[in-house]
Amino acid sequence: MPEKLCTIQTKTDGIAVLTIPGNKSASPGELLEALQRQISFISGKHEIKGLLLTDSGCGFCQCHTDMSMSGHDAATLSDLGQQVMFRLEKSGKPCIAVIEGECTGLGLEVALACDFIVASRSASFGFPGIAAGLIPFCGGSQRLARLIGKSKTKELLYSGDIIDAGEAHRIRLINRLYDQGHALTQTEELLTHICTRSPHAIRIGGEVVNTGYDIDMQAACMLERDAFALCFSSFDQREGMQAFLDKRAAQFKGE
Amino acid sequence: MPYKKLHIETRNRVGYILLDAGSRFNKLSITTIRELKLAFAQLAADVETSSVVLSGYPGESFAVGADIGQMVHFSPNDAFHFAELGQSLFDQIESCPKPVIAALNGITMGGGCDLAMSCDMRIASENLRIGHSGAKLGIITGFCGTHKLPHIVGKNHAREIFMTSDIFSAGEALHMGLIDRLYREDEFWGGVSCFAERIASHPLTALSATKRLVNASEDTDLRTGCLLEREMATHINATHNN
Numbered sequence: 001m002p003e004k005l006c007t008i009q010t011k012t013d014g015i016a017v018l019t020i021p022g023n024k025s026a027s028p029g030e031l032l033e034a035l036q037r038q039i040s041f042i043s044g045k046h047e048i049k050g051l052l053l054t055d056s057g058c059g060f061c062q063c064h065t066d067m068s069m070s071g072h073d074a075a076t077l078s079d080l081g082q083q084v085m086f087r088l089e090k091s092g093k094p095c096i097a098v099i100e101g102e103c104t105g106l107g108l109e110v111a112l113a114c115d116f117i118v119a120s121r122s123a124s125f126g127f128p129g130i131a132a133g134l135i136p137f138c139g140g141s142q143r144l145a146r147l148i149g150k151s152k153t154k155e156l157l158y159s160g161d162i163i164d165a166g167e168a169h170r171i172r173l174i175n176r177l178y179d180q181g182h183a184l185t186q187t188e189e190l191l192t193h194i195c196t197r198s199p200h201a202i203r204i205g206g207e208v209v210n211t212g213y214d215i216d217m218q219a220a221c222m223l224e225r226d227a228f229a230l231c232f233s234s235f236d237q238r239e240g241m242q243a244f245l246d247k248r249a250a251q252f253k254g255e
Numbered sequence: 256m257p258y259k260k261l262h263i264e265t266r267n268r269v270g271y272i273l274l275d276a277g278s279r280f281n282k283l284s285i286t287t288i289r290e291l292k293l294a295f296a297q298l299a300a301d302v303e304t305s306s307v308v309l310s311g312y313p314g315e316s317f318a319v320g321a322d323i324g325q326m327v328h329f330s331p332n333d334a335f336h337f338a339e340l341g342q343s344l345f346d347q348i349e350s351c352p353k354p355v356i357a358a359l360n361g362i363t364m365g366g367g368c369d370l371a372m373s374c375d376m377r378i379a380s381e382n383l384r385i386g387h388s389g390a391k392l393g394i395i396t397g398f399c400g401t402h403k404l405p406h407i408v409g410k411n412h413a414r415e416i417f418m419t420s421d422i423f424s425a426g427e428a429l430h431m432g433l434i435d436r437l438y439r440e441d442e443f444w445g446g447v448s449c450f451a452e453r454i455a456s457h458p459l460t461a462l463s464a465t466k467r468l469v470n471a472s473e474d475t476d477l478r479t480g481c482l483l484e485r486e487m488a489t490h491i492n493a494t495h496n497n
Contacts, residue, residue, distance in 0.1 A: 244323050
């Protein structure tokens with residue numbers, strides 16, 4: 001059942017926890033479709049303010065890696081995977097991957113499509129598929145190279161090596177490293193904290209960062225200038241600045 | 256040139272621009288930005304200056320963002336023009352033919368963080384407190400930060416900095432790659448001057464060419480960049496041998 005591959009729990013504070021352990025007998029396509037359904041569900045819910053993607057400690061987005069399929073089927077699967085990652089990236093809500101166990105292959109691809117990754121010391125990361133002749137297919141090679149640089153990306157992809165959480169933190173693949181047993185609660189606190197900020201500014205800022213990254217600086221700065229000006233027609237800007245001047249906490253609406 | 260918000264002086268071929276708004280925090284007001292533009296133009300043209308150090312002095316801050324009291328009343332059109340003014344300063348710093356070092360002696364927030372990122376390098380003291388509070392104020396930055404920060408610290412750390420609006424320590428900034436060097440407080444000013452003077456002792460033609468080439472590497476494909484490097488190296492070599 002796809003629901004077991006990917007379950008969602010909505011908390012009262014507006015945070016949705018998406019637990020995606022996956023299942024070694026599921027195919028990558030089944031897992032991606034389950035994830036796609038959950039993302040569509042979440043995107044339409046105004047009351048969900050932030051997303052946590054987690055593995056509940058027993059591996060993230062596991063699926064069988066038997067990729068014996070025709071070239072046409074592989075292309076279709078890659079199309080689906082890349083679309084799902086773009087959907088996740090464009091959800092407009094802050095989204096953090098919390099990894100406690102193994103985060104490899106498709107799992108690492110999904111984690112890379114989140115705003116950032118945090119982990120407990122027990123986590124591990126890598127793309128071991130190379131031994132079976134496999135490469136990332138959901139945009140992972142592109143996102144990883146932009147995040148940790150080309151050399152480190154090639155080292156991981158050529159070798160298929162699995163690295164531990166400490167090394168992942170050192171090479172800046174993950175933003176934060178937590179002690180075992182604390183990752184989920186501390187990340188939930190972090191996300192709750194982020195959700196007190198302006199959802200409008202977070203959404204626009206995320207889009208400008210993503211779009212601006214791959215274009216030249218002049219064009220990116222023009223885009224930013226226009227988006228900056230747009231903020232000054234929002235409720236959040238007036239409320240945020242007034243609250244700052246009044247030395248009180250802002251009550252944002254995300255509009 | 257009479258400046259109200261900053262001091263400027265050249266010592267041992269290093270030009271110092273010291274922001275001093277006369278209060279605890281150096282706010283990047285319209286006046287300060289205009290004075291910074293004049294100061295950079297003056298030092299770019301000064302034959303006695305080979306490198307520039309930009310810092311906040313003597314208060315607790317390098318620079319913070321705009322004056323919120325002013326900004327709360329901005330229309331979208333005001334904001335548009337404010338972003339254009341800030342971006343034109345940062346463009347000027349990037350195209351200044353001399354290396355520019357940001358010496359971060361304290362609080363460096365919002366537009367101040369963007370100002371530091373438009374410099375070629377960032378050296379900080381242990382007092383550094385750095386962050387971007389846009390999401391707390393209901394805005395994004397308008398001073399090129401959404402492009403520069405992800406390229407300096409990576410997209411994921413940039414998103415964390417923007418989304419949390421939190422203040423980060425010097426150690427955290429060093430880990431993320433947001434600063435290049437970190438000095439103890441008592442060694443900070445000496446360390447900054449020593450480094451800036453060492454750079455300033457090198458031939459300016461080579462420094463300028465290096466700055467242009469490395470800046471160009473961001474927006475050019477490798478082959479065009481290499482072509483550019485070949486032409487510049489040939490030109491500089493000819494200049495030195497004649």
